[in-house]
Amino acid sequence: MIEIEGLVRRFGDLxxxxxxxxxxxxxxxxxxxxxxxxxKSTTMKMITGFIAPSEGRITVCGHDVVEQPFEAQSAIxxxxxxxxxxxxxxxxxxxxxIAQVRGLKDDAARKAIDTAVARTGLQGVLDQRIETLSKxxxxxxxxxxxxxxxxxxxxxxxxTDGLDPNQKQAVRSLIKSMSAEKxxxxxxxxxxxxxxxxxxAIIIDKGRIVADGTPADLLAKSPxxxxxxxxxxxxxxxxxxxxxxxx
Amino acid sequence: MSFWNATAAVFRREFFGYFATPLxxxxxVIFLLAMGSFTFYFGQFFNTGRAELDVFFGFHPWLYLxxxxxxxxxxxxxEQKSGTIELLLTLPIPVSAAVVGKFLAAWAFAGxxxxxxxxxxxxxxxxxxxxxxxxxASYLGSWLMAxxxxxxxxxxxxxxxxxxxxxxxxxxxxFLITVxxxxxxxxxxxxxxxxxxxxxxxxxxxLTHFAAIMExxxxxxxxxxxxxxxxxxxxxxxxxxxxxxxx
Numbered sequence: 001m002i003e004i005e006g007l008v009r010r011f012g013d014l015x016x017x018x019x020x021x022x023x024x025x026x027x028x029x030x031x032x033x034x035x036x037x038x039x040k041s042t043t044m045k046m047i048t049g050f051i052a053p054s055e056g057r058i059t060v061c062g063h064d065v066v067e068q069p070f071e072a073q074s075a076i077x078x079x080x081x082x083x084x085x086x087x088x089x090x091x092x093x094x095x096x097x098i099a100q101v102r103g104l105k106d107d108a109a110r111k112a113i114d115t116a117v118a119r120t121g122l123q124g125v126l127d128q129r130i131e132t133l134s135k136x137x138x139x140x141x142x143x144x145x146x147x148x149x150x151x152x153x154x155x156x157x158x159x160t161d162g163l164d165p166n167q168k169q170a171v172r173s174l175i176k177s178m179s180a181e182k183x184x185x186x187x188x189x190x191x192x193x194x195x196x197x198x199x200x201a202i203i204i205d206k207g208r209i210v211a212d213g214t215p216a217d218l219l220a221k222s223p224x225x226x227x228x229x230x231x232x233x234x235x236x237x238x239x240x241x242x243x244x245x246x247x
Numbered sequence: 248m249s250f251w252n253a254t255a256a257v258f259r260r261e262f263f264g265y266f267a268t269p270l271x272x273x274x275x276v277i278f279l280l281a282m283g284s285f286t287f288y289f290g291q292f293f294n295t296g297r298a299e300l301d302v303f304f305g306f307h308p309w310l311y312l313x314x315x316x317x318x319x320x321x322x323x324x325x326e327q328k329s330g331t332i333e334l335l336l337t338l339p340i341p342v343s344a345a346v347v348g349k350f351l352a353a354w355a356f357a358g359x360x361x362x363x364x365x366x367x368x369x370x371x372x373x374x375x376x377x378x379x380x381x382x383x384a385s386y387l388g389s390w391l392m393a394x395x396x397x398x399x400x401x402x403x404x405x406x407x408x409x410x411x412x413x414x415x416x417x418x419x420x421x422f423l424i425t426v427x428x429x430x431x432x433x434x435x436x437x438x439x440x441x442x443x444x445x446x447x448x449x450x451x452x453x454l455t456h457f458a459a460i461m462e463x464x465x466x467x468x469x470x471x472x473x474x475x476x477x478x479x480x481x482x483x484x485x486x487x488x489x490x491x492x493x494x
Contacts, residue, residue, distance in 0.1 A: 045333070049336075049337055050333050050336055050337050050492065051492045052492055069339070070339040070340070070341075071339075073337060073338065073339040074339045076337070078334075078337045080333040080334055080337070081330070082330055084329055084330035084331045084333060084334055085334070086260070086264065086331055087329070088264055088267045088268050089260075089264070089267065093263075097256060097259070100255075100256040100259070101253060101256045101257070101338045101339075102338065103252070103339075129267075145334070
């Protein structure tokens with residue numbers, strides 16, 4: 001359902017994504033792993049049509065993201081990094097706005113909102129302004145917005161970042177419950193998450209794919225059988241943290 | 248999703264958004280206080296002894312110079328700062344619909360603030376017999392002028408994610424375009440520049456066109472001037488946003 005070929009994105013002299021190709025089929029939950037700045041978010045921004053690729057092609061459900069952006073975007077539910085939402089709205093107003101923009105009317109809109117609210121457990125805070133909500137609820141509002149139109153493709157940038165263990169568990173169950181009939185990409189740097197929800201994982205470093213396989217495949221690459229070690233072996237750390245504080 | 252459905256959805260969100268926060272009320276109160284105090288205190292409205300609102304409308308360009316940028320500064324800068332722009336632009340709607348929807352909402356809001364100055368119209372009708380046709384034309388001209396300032400402000404707001412910068416730059420830009428028809432500026436050119444140039448500079452001035460409408464003659468050329476100016480700046484606004492996303 002998602003096909004990416006030779007995807008490149010440059011910002012001035014910096015190459016954020018340096019030639020990524022991949023396919024995601026229905027029923028797959030693909031985990032994007034990689035250090036901060038590896039190009040995970042940039043790739044997601046290109047799949048969802050927020051920024052244009054410098055080179056390469058992205059097709060979502062048969063629609064080229066650059067040439068038929070609205071058809072592709074209609075098929076995608078997107079949770080951007082940090083789950084941005086309009087702080088002055090209540091969740092119910094916000095979801096109504098998204099439903100309108102997505103072309104859902106009256107009954108269809110009401111049903112979609114009810115389903116999304118039930119799945120994300122937002123019932124208790126529907127009339128509270130979003131800016132007053134806790135981080136966990138804000139994230140759920142973002143999730144509800146992403147799944148509102150029951151899209152065949154879900155793209156989620158760090159869906160569990162900053163949540164407590166219970167909330168993380170809830171979000172993971174939600175993703176799992178939807179995975180059978182969708183193609184899902186999530187990015188994360190929490191390695192246990194890959195094991196918990198992903199059917200396949202890709203490790204990205206400096207804008208390139210350095211490993212691609214099931215979580216078990218990746219574990220097999222390390223003699224210690226620990227995902228942490230695979231991650232550290234394959235990716236480049238930022239400037240070393242100087243533990244002793246000497247120059 | 249048609250252009251106008253998307254525009255309407257964005258319009259509704261933005262327009263009711265004003266009233267969800269104290270912004271709307273603070274703005275309207277300051278707007279009315281400023282309009283009133285300038286007219287009665289500086290403009291010596293009662294002492295002129297004439298049943299007309301020229302004094303009142305005469306202050307509009309100068310008050311708009313500060314009040315309209317306060318309204319327009321957040322239009323795009325806030326979305327870019329908070330990340331909601333990523334949400335908005337990955338929805339299946341054209342950028343132009345988002346630009347027009349936001350602009351129309353701000354313009355309608357400015358229109359409401361302007362309409363709430365009606366007590367002064369009642370006052371002048373109570374005290375004498377003014378030419379209500381001229382007053383109607385002046386109101387229309389004032390609203391068109393507000394639209395012109397808003398379009399410039401919206402465009403500048405898209406260039407930055409800092410609302411303070413958007414405000415300051417918009418004030419300066421609006422000041423220049425306002426005074427380009429004032430004698431202070433024209434005298435500077437009059438001595439040496441060809442008449443055609445002086446006329447061209449003067450023809451870009453809001454003051455020139457607003458003064459013409461305030462005479463009570465709604466000339467199609469003045470309407471076209473404001474319409475074209477709004478169209479031009481909204482078009483640039485769309486281009487600015489598209490350029491930021493280009494690969």
